Amino acid sequence: MITHFARTSFTRITCTSTALRCFASGSAPTPEHSIYISESTDPYFNLSFEDWLFRHKSPDKPLLLLYRDEPCVVIGRNQNPWKEVNLRASRQTGIPFIRRHSGGGTVYHDLGNTNFSIHLPRASFDRHATAQVVLKAVRSLGVDANVNDRNDICVGKDKVSGSAYKIVKDRAYHHGTMLISTKLDTLGELLRSGKDTMETRGVASVRSPVCDLQQRYGHVDHEKFVRAVIDAFRKEYDVHEEVQMVNDADGTQNIEYIKHGMKELKTWDWAFGQTPEFTYKIEHGFPWGVVSAEIRSKHGVILSCSVACSESTEEHLKERLAALVKRLQGQRYGSVDDGITLLAEEDERVTGVWEWLRTEMDS
The missing domain is CATH 3.30.930.10 (Bira Bifunctional Protein; Domain 2)
Structure with missing residues (x-):
């Protein structure tokens, strides 16, 4: 009291x-x-x-x-x-x-x-x-x-x-x-x-x-x-x-x-904005293949994000995922704007990867 x-x-x-x-x-x-x-x-x-x-x-x-x-x-x-x-x-x-x-x-x-x-x-x-x-x-x-x-x-x-x-x-x-x-x-x-x-x-x-x-x-x-x-x-x-x-x-x-x-x-x-630079490496298995990601951030802002997929993953999907993670650059780590969400929703596999990345960054 x-x-x-x-x-x-x-x-x-x-x-x-x-x-x-x-x-x-x-x-x-x-x-x-x-x-x-x-x-x-x-x-x-x-x-x-x-x-x-x-x-x-x-x-x-x-x-x-x-x-x-x-x-x-x-x-x-x-x-x-x-x-x-x-x-x-x-x-x-x-x-x-x-x-x-x-x-x-x-x-x-x-x-x-x-x-x-x-x-x-x-x-x-x-x-x-x-x-x-x-x-x-x-x-x-x-x-x-x-x-x-x-x-x-x-x-x-x-x-x-x-x-x-x-x-x-x-x-x-x-x-x-x-x-x-x-x-x-x-x-x-x-x-x-x-x-x-x-x-x-x-x-x-x-x-x-x-x-x-x-x-x-x-x-x-x-x-x-x-x-x-x-x-x-x-x-x-x-x-x-x-x-x-x-x-x-x-x-x-x-x-x-x-x-x-x-x-x-x-x-x-x-x-969050005072956070020193860090790198987060993660991997996840999807029904269509395995995806690994590397996210770099400094002061709470994403510097870069790269993804690598199984060799059997079709090139079109790899390109879509590369375009998705490129849009993350400059975004607040753990936050996302509507434009990225809409881009991910165009393909359910891309949506799955995006939901995984967002969950990892937001936890």
Whole structure:
């Protein structure tokens, strides 16, 4: 539930039983604080708010942001959504994917997953050190966790927290997830694209076995993890400020940078148009022969598409298929205009090939 604050003056509120010192404001927040908890579960808001803090907070002071999101898939800045995400499952479940501003791999967010973001001056930024802050937090809850060589937090060999990073000029951040009670079956379905023959110049996710903290430590929940991370952050960076509570109904969305960021994250140009170049090689058997195709795309636009057919395929059909795929050049990958569909409908064999190509590109 999003909490609305009507008063414009700062109001002392009780956050937890461990007496975290918190305050909230009915007006838009400023980037001058050191610890923020977002009560919004809108991933577009939280990612934009995080980026706003990163760009506007003084780079010489540490900052911590904690939040949760409604179900979504979040891909890295330089990743390929067609390679990383089961887009058909995404559409069927209504769970969107969002391209974030940092690098790294693809992760799944839901209310059983808590996200942390630690911002530091670039000069003192150390990925291993920031991972240790979160490790100390979960260990303080009685969790026997460790950090692997990728700075992921694991319980045994199973990953419970993945991380990504961003460095710009004199500032940097380390942000990550903590799987507490995430729906792992949904995670698995959405992150399984099956595009093994798609070769991309983008960053590929490193697949790892995962588990929820509550599978082994049933007493751990979102509130306890948040308190533990704040305590560890305060001790590590000698921060004594109160926690700034933020929601998406207190004027924050009216901050122009955040408003623009939320809008941009939802656009085709950002979600798909930032995709690095990739090549997808596929093959399919039809009653009249086998067809293989090679599709090249960059920034979500098809650069070229070629097809090869069985030797026994008649020349007229080969020519029709060559004309069809030539029309794909310059089209958005996964989209099609009516002219191409009409061309395919003139021959049922061409129609079959077209439906196969369209299904492959749209999944």
